[in-house]
Amino acid sequence: MSISKSPEEKLAELDRKMEQLKQRKKNLQVKVSQKERKQRTRNLIEIGAIFNKNFDxxxxxxxxxxxxxxxxxxxxxxxxxxxxxxxxxxxxx
Structure with missing residues (x-):
C-alpha cells in the first residue's frame, strides 16, 4: 500500500528536481562554451599557420x-x- 505524499513533500521534491536540472543545464552550458573556445583556438592556430606559411x-x-x-x-x-x-x-x- 502506497502512502501519498503531502503537498509540502511534493513541493520539496520538485524543488530538488529543479535544482538538479539547473545544475545539469549549467554543466551543459560549460561544455558548449569549452567546445566553442577549443574550436576558436583551433581556427586561430590554423589561420596563423597559413598566414605564416604564405608570408614568412x-x-x-x-x-x-x-x-x-x-x-x-x-x-x-x-x-x-x-x-x-x-x-x-x-x-x-
Whole structure:
C-alpha cells in the first residue's frame, strides 16, 4: 500500500528536481562554451599557420602590418569569390 505524499513533500521534491536540472543545464552550458573556445583556438592556430606559411611572418607586428596593408584588397576579393560561388555552386558528383 502506497502512502501519498503531502503537498509540502511534493513541493520539496520538485524543488530538488529543479535544482538538479539547473545544475545539469549549467554543466551543459560549460561544455558548449569549452567546445566553442577549443574550436576558436583551433581556427586561430590554423589561420596563423597559413598566414605564416604564405608570408614568412616572424612577429605579431609583422602580421599586423601585412593584415592592415591587405585588408581592403582581401575583403573585396572574398566578396567577389563568394558571389561567384553563390552563382555557381559546386556540383556534388
Amino acid at each position: 611572418v616572424q612577429t605579431p607586428n609583422e602580421a599586423e602590418l601585412i593584415a592592415v596593408e591587405f585588408r581592403e584588397k582581401v575583403k573585396s576579393f572574398l566578396k567577389e569569390k563568394r558571389k561567384e560561388i553563390a552563382a555557381n555552386p559546386p556540383s556534388d558528383s
